[in-house]
Amino acid sequence: MAKNQESKIIEIAAPADVATVDALALSRVEIDTQIATAKQYPRDLARVTSNAMYLVQAHMEQQSSVAEGLYYALKRGGKDIEGPNVRLAEIIQHSYGNSRAGARPIEEGEKFVIAEGVFHDLENNTAIRMHVKRRITDKDGHRYNDDMIGVTENAACAIAYRNAVLKGIPKAIWWPLYQKCRKISGGRTKTETVDKRAEAIAWLVGKGIPERNICERLGVSKVSEITAEKLATLKGICTAIAAKETTTAKEFNLKAERTTSDVKSSGSNGTISHNQVLDIMTLMQDWKLKDMDVRKALDAIGHKAELQKLPAEKVKVLIAELEKRKR
DSSP: OOTTOOOOOOOOOOOTTHHHHHHHHHHHHHHHHHHHHHHHSOOOHHHHHHHHHHHHHHHHHHOSSTTOOSEEEEEETTEEEEEEOHHHHHHHHHHHOSEEEEEEEEEEOSSEEEEEEEEEETTTTEEEEEEEEEEOBOTTOOBOOHHHHHHHHHHHHHHHHHHHHHHHSOHHHHHHHHHHHHHHHHOSSHHHHHHHHHHHHHHHHTTTOOHHHHHHHHTOSSGGGOOHHHHHHHHHHHHHHHTTSSOHHHHHTOOTTOOGGGSOOOOTTSBOOHHHHHHHHHHHHHTTOOHHHHHHHHHHTTOOSOGGGOBGGGHHHHHHHHHHTOO
């Protein structure tokens, strides 16, 4: 270089997508490393089953509610459908190991959201993608608000994740776990079945479902005829209701012909009775009303407190107001 010649540094602008290229390259290296590690430390199927069974039993014995099960049961097209829910899918994937799984919303349209679930078995290098579509409009075609759309997207993602995991992991691995859940839910002894049955019936009656409807749903004439097998199905229904995968009205055939004349007499303290509250909850199911509809109806009749403190003389006025909001 000449003595008086100045050196120059020429700066070249990086391509606009260089960050994306680097991210993709980094992701590929990450996945390749995980695959190599999975092949170096292959899963032990006996240990997979043992660990998963332990977690299933621990969850079922520690659950604080009848609706915190690891499987669902619901009626679709007149047929009973049962299977593992997302909580059981999480246990299965965790125990299976050497895998990647997740879900995300990929599309939000005017009427539907679509979620994608992915499962990648790193050891066998096989991948599964599952799509789930969920409606975001009510029966009248009105679009949900932002909060409800978010809730629906989360529910779709949970189902997409579950479907991908159960599709990617052989059924021979998770089927015994599902059967174990049902056995524990139905009770492993006669005494346990009686106790669990009473707990499930009380939970459903608390939601305004008459015992006769529960018996009809299970194909029995009285509660004492609910066997461990049928109780397992009932517990799955409770879980599905709590997860909002179905409704009490759909599952227990709550009739819309129920009228204000069905509402029982008031309590002795001049406020609405417990039975009247249950009757109103049943009407809500029949008329497809939500909690916010009840709140608006209470406000409309000038009652700012909670439903349980409603004066008895205003019960019929409230029901008339609710009927205006029937869906």
